[in-house]
Amino acid sequence: MKRILVLHGPNLNLLGTREPEIYGSMTLDDINGMLEVRAKEAGIERIDFLQSNFEGELVDAIQKARGTYDFILLNAAAFTHYSIAIRDAIAAIDVPVIEIHLSNVHQREEFRHRSVIAPVVMGQIAGFGADSYLAALEIAIRRLERER
Helix, strand or coil: CCCEEEEEEECCCHHCCHHHHCCCCCHHHHHHHHHHHHHHHCCCCEEEEEECHHHHHHHHHHHCCCCCCCEEEECCHHHCCHHHHHHHHHHHCEEEEEECCCHHHHHHHHHHHHCCHHCCCCCCCCCCCCHHHHHHHHHHHHHHHHHH
C-alpha cells in the first residue's frame, strides 16, 4: 500500500490570487496537479487531497487516515500556530506527517514563528513555494520505497 493524503488548511483555496508576492501565483489545483503527476510517476497507488477552512474537518481527516494512508502532507496554514486539536490528532495516529509551508514562516511576523504541530510531525519544509509540497512528497516517496 502506497497512499498519501494531502491536507490544505484555511485560505489555501485562494492561492494564485491571495498575496501572490508571498504565496506565489500557482493555484491549489496547480499544486495538486503537480503532486498527482509526481505521485503517479513514483508508483503511488493513491494520492488524495482535501482543503478545508474548518479545523474540525481537518481533525476528522487526520483521524480517519489511520489504516488508509501511509503518509500525510499537511499545510495547516494559520492552524499551525494555535490548533491544539490538530496537534493532538496528529499525536494520536501512527501515520507520519510532514508539515509544509509555502513561505518561510521564520522570516515573517513573530506569531508565525511558532508551530504547535512541529513537535508531533516528522519534519517541516518551509519557504520554497509550491516546491515545498513537492519536496515533502519526495521525502514520503523515498521513505515508502525504503519500507519495501
